[in-house]
Amino acid sequence: MRDMTASNLRSAYGGESMAHMRYLAWADKAEQDGFPNVARLFRAISFSEQLHATNHFLAMKDVKGGFNVTAGGGFGVGGTLEQLKGAIEGETFEVNEMYPVYIEAAKLQDEKAALRSMTWAVAAEKVHAALYDKSRQAVEAGKDVALGAVYVCERCGYTAEGGAPDRCPVCGSPRERFKPFA
Numbered sequence: 001m002r003d004m005t006a007s008n009l010r011s012a013y014g015g016e017s018m019a020h021m022r023y024l025a026w027a028d029k030a031e032q033d034g035f036p037n038v039a040r041l042f043r044a045i046s047f048s049e050q051l052h053a054t055n056h057f058l059a060m061k062d063v064k065g066g067f068n069v070t071a072g073g074g075f076g077v078g079g080t081l082e083q084l085k086g087a088i089e090g091e092t093f094e095v096n097e098m099y100p101v102y103i104e105a106a107k108l109q110d111e112k113a114a115l116r117s118m119t120w121a122v123a124a125e126k127v128h129a130a131l132y133d134k135s136r137q138a139v140e141a142g143k144d145v146a147l148g149a150v151y152v153c154e155r156c157g158y159t160a161e162g163g164a165p166d167r168c169p170v171c172g173s174p175r176e177r178f179k180p181f182a
């Protein structure tokens with residue numbers, strides 16, 4: 001893998017890994033704050049971020065050795081509303097800034113495995129931002145979010161609310177590959 005794409009993909013791996021852990025911590029806080037559906041959403045999306053990190057890691061399986069990785073990630077624990085705003089900010093950064101630039105670099109360098117794992121990730125981040133925003137609106141009104149079962153594709157991390165699609169619109173996996181968070 002070319003150096004620039006490998007460096008970008010390691011940074012994306014770091015960001016996804018931190019998001020995975022951060023959302024688990026924020027899920028526990030939402031549970032304590034009395035928002036069980038928001039907590040369930042954080043846990044479902046945490047699983048999606050774990051899959052993104054894993055797919056990036058596997059795309060770099062031949063780039064071996066130790067590296068210092070610089071990656072963006074939010075820190076701190078506050079109220080559920082504050083955590084939702086932090087989550088929206090992180091997802092929006094990935095959708096509008098990080099992945100578009102990294103994806104263009106991977107295209108330029110003809111790095112197909114990196115291109116695939118990052119294209120898969122950004123498709124899910126768009127859904128994550130929307131589901132977090134729906135939750136933000138409910139919590140701002142003092143209510144838990146009305147949220148159906150959340151389904152996460154175990155291959156690419158694509159996330160859907162209310163029902164699993166017959167085939168994943170991102171990676172083509174069948175319905176049985178979706179993990180429910182109900």
Ligand code: FE2
Nearest residue numbers: 016049052121
């Ligand atoms: Fe992600």
Ligand code: FE2
Nearest residue numbers: 091124125128
């Ligand atoms: Fe995400």
Ligand code: FE2
Nearest residue numbers: 153156168171
């Ligand atoms: Fe998928």
